[in-house]
Amino acid sequence: MGRRRGLMSDRFKEELAKELGFYDTVQKDGWGGITARDAGNMVKRAVQMAEESLNKDKV
Numbered sequence: 001m002g003r004r005r006g007l008m009s010d011r012f013k014e015e016l017a018k019e020l021g022f023y024d025t026v027q028k029d030g031w032g033g034i035t036a037r038d039a040g041n042m043v044k045r046a047v048q049m050a051e052e053s054l055n056k057d058k059v
Helices: 010-020 023-029 036-058
Strands: none
Touching: 010 023, 010 036
8 A cells, every 4th residue: 555645746845844944954854854843834834825825716
């Protein structure tokens, strides 16, 4: 059984990591090098961006 593919593209994850300030860790150690808190903050920010996008479409 293979690993499930994530919903976020690598490019989008990299942009989020840059915005949240831990992209250097990703470059140095890969995605496994980030903390659980950083991963959670990435998801939280992605959800926030999706909600903002949906709200723009409603106006």
